[in-house]
Amino acid sequence: MNPILLIARKESRELLGSGRGLAWLLALSAVLSVLGLLFVSNTELSLLDNAQVVTMELGTITALGALLAVVLGSDAIAGERERATLIPLLLSPARRTDIVLGKMGNQLVGWLVMYLIGLPYLWAVGSSGQNLAQACAYLALFGTPLVLGFGFLAQGLSSRAAAVRSALVPSLLALILLGGPVMLGPSFRQSAIGSWLDRVNPFAAAINSFDSVVIDSQSLSAQLARLAIVLIWLAATAAFARSSATSMNV
Amino acid sequence: MDVDVDGLTLTLGGRPVLDGVSLHAQPGEIYGLLGPNGAGKSTTLSVITGLRRAASGQVSVVGHDPAREALALHREIGVLPERSGFYDWMDAPAYLAWFAQLYGRRLTGPEITAELAQVGLDGRNRRAIGTYSQGMRQRLGLARALLHRPRLLILDEPTNGLDPRGRREVHNLLLERSRQDGVGILLCTHLLDDVERLCTRIGILHQGRTVFEGALSELATASNEGESYRLHLRTEPPAVPLPPGVELLAWQGEWARIKLDGTRPPEDVWRGLLAARWPIAEIHQEAGGLETLYLRMTQKEEGPA
Numbered sequence: 001m002n003p004i005l006l007i008a009r010k011e012s013r014e015l016l017g018s019g020r021g022l023a024w025l026l027a028l029s030a031v032l033s034v035l036g037l038l039f040v041s042n043t044e045l046s047l048l049d050n051a052q053v054v055t056m057e058l059g060t061i062t063a064l065g066a067l068l069a070v071v072l073g074s075d076a077i078a079g080e081r082e083r084a085t086l087i088p089l090l091l092s093p094a095r096r097t098d099i100v101l102g103k104m105g106n107q108l109v110g111w112l113v114m115y116l117i118g119l120p121y122l123w124a125v126g127s128s129g130q131n132l133a134q135a136c137a138y139l140a141l142f143g144t145p146l147v148l149g150f151g152f153l154a155q156g157l158s159s160r161a162a163a164v165r166s167a168l169v170p171s172l173l174a175l176i177l178l179g180g181p182v183m184l185g186p187s188f189r190q191s192a193i194g195s196w197l198d199r200v201n202p203f204a205a206a207i208n209s210f211d212s213v214v215i216d217s218q219s220l221s222a223q224l225a226r227l228a229i230v231l232i233w234l235a236a237t238a239a240f241a242r243s244s245a246t247s248m249n250v
Numbered sequence: 251m252d253v254d255v256d257g258l259t260l261t262l263g264g265r266p267v268l269d270g271v272s273l274h275a276q277p278g279e280i281y282g283l284l285g286p287n288g289a290g291k292s293t294t295l296s297v298i299t300g301l302r303r304a305a306s307g308q309v310s311v312v313g314h315d316p317a318r319e320a321l322a323l324h325r326e327i328g329v330l331p332e333r334s335g336f337y338d339w340m341d342a343p344a345y346l347a348w349f350a351q352l353y354g355r356r357l358t359g360p361e362i363t364a365e366l367a368q369v370g371l372d373g374r375n376r377r378a379i380g381t382y383s384q385g386m387r388q389r390l391g392l393a394r395a396l397l398h399r400p401r402l403l404i405l406d407e408p409t410n411g412l413d414p415r416g417r418r419e420v421h422n423l424l425l426e427r428s429r430q431d432g433v434g435i436l437l438c439t440h441l442l443d444d445v446e447r448l449c450t451r452i453g454i455l456h457q458g459r460t461v462f463e464g465a466l467s468e469l470a471t472a473s474n475e476g477e478s479y480r481l482h483l484r485t486e487p488p489a490v491p492l493p494p495g496v497e498l499l500a501w502q503g504e505w506a507r508i509k510l511d512g513t514r515p516p517e518d519v520w521r522g523l524l525a526a527r528w529p530i531a532e533i534h535q536e537a538g539g540l541e542t543l544y545l546r547m548t549q550k551e552e553g554p555a
Contacts (some may be wrong), residue, residue, distance in 0.1 A: 087301065088329075088335070090301060
């Protein structure tokens with residue numbers, strides 16, 4: 001079997017079979033459960049329009065997916081280095097690029113699992129609305145490159161970092177910096193800086209697309225510019241992670 | 251030559267870590283790489299295995315340049331690093347099977363059991379590696395290094411954490427691989443017992459430099475400062491002054507113990523004693539043991555404090 005697939009498969013087994021991976025998935029499921037419960041039981045949230053609830057759920061799944069990707073990415077190489085498992089891997093016939101690509105494959109599996117975990121919650125809060133199918137499709141279309149981008153960024157930093165923490169902190173910072181403006185009020189987002197940030201920020205591009213499609217029922221053609229931003233983000237972070245193969249020192 | 255290293259230099263963090271390392275191991279030979287902590291042994295191994303690039307010097311390992319042909323090299327060498335981690339959530343058979351696939355081998359259940367059995371591990375044991383003792387982890391690391399039938403084994407402290415019986419088993423396994431399969435072994439250790447039992451030739455590193463390379467018997471000659479000898483005499487020695495550089499330590503019956511201060515080659519001393527009519531029948535060198543010789547060799551290089 002190809003070393004990339006071997007490494008990706010091993011990593012995925014660790015995510016789904018080890019106590020650490022399962023604990024993360026359980027924690028993310030718990031957050032989605034609490035949020036879903038709030039949507040139906042909280043007086044103020046239960047008054048929200050169904051489409052708005054679905055959009056919030058999409059944003060939450062995406063943010064949690066990005067968080068999981070950052071954790072997986074930060075641990076990908078630096079974690080192996082800390083646990084002294086990187087050297088045997090580097091001494092195997094697998095190329096450094098194979099290792100990087102295999103780890104990137106695990107990011108994809110991690111997001112896929114997160115996506116599958118999120119689907120029942122989406123159905124629970126949005127089954128009575130109109131745009132559930134579009135919501136699921138757009139979560140895949142925009143959420144995948146956005147989330148993977150965060151994972152690749154963290155993985156690139158992980159290759160260069162001596163410890164997981166050294167990769168995790170800047171990756172989380174990037175997640176907060178890009179995700180934070182989305183949480184800011186409409187007045188800031190309508191200002192010159194806010195508007196510019198919204199245009200170049202991949203996180204904002206994905207969230208705004210969810211908004212436009214689920215709430216305003218806009219078509220895909222209206223989202224192409226935003227899709228381009230998210231894809232550029234993915235390409236840039238993938239190139240960064242790929243180039244980090246040479247920095248994978250012992 | 252399995253390992254051909256000349257004039258290796260490497261600076262890390264502005265500090266010269268390797269400053270002229272040279273090693274030459276023949277195919278099928280068990281070569282011991284010795285040196286005190288911080289001498290540069292593990293760094294040398296990292297260059298030899300292609301994990302680091304040297305600043306200068308020539309390196310060839312089983313015919314490959316580690317810096318340029320790392321993948322081809324990794325197919326032909328088995329390495330047990332000093333700090334060898336495992337995927338603790340896996341069990342040993344699953345771990346070996348996964349690693350074998352990286353080398354393009356698909357191991358069957360009985361093959362995995364055999365691979366584990368040769369290092370003294372039970373292939374039916376499905377315990378997670380995380381629960382293994384240090385000795386069991388060391389054995390698993392050895393099984394991983396042997397997995398793809400390498401031409402050369404590079405082992406960094408392979409008997410660390412093993413009890414005396416375990417060490418003996420590992421010694422026997424390495425000797426068997428070397429003698430039966432012609433596998434070359436580069437053994438990096440600070441356990442001189444490992445060296446005495448296994449190695450045909452050794453290299454001693456000290457402060458990033460090779461201070462000795464050769465057979466164990468050559469080490470005794472090279473560090474010949476104050477070597478002591480037991481002389482079997484046919485009769486009593488004559489009452490004449492001893493030649494310069496020779497000190498009589500003890501004399502009992504037919505045996506005399508003398509010490510040479512190393513200023514003259516032993517052969518000259520023997521000729522001098524015979525000329526002085528010493529009735530020498532046999533000469534036995536009192537080897538101080540590898541440990542004594544090794545300490546002397548590294549102290550000599552350190553110079554006065």
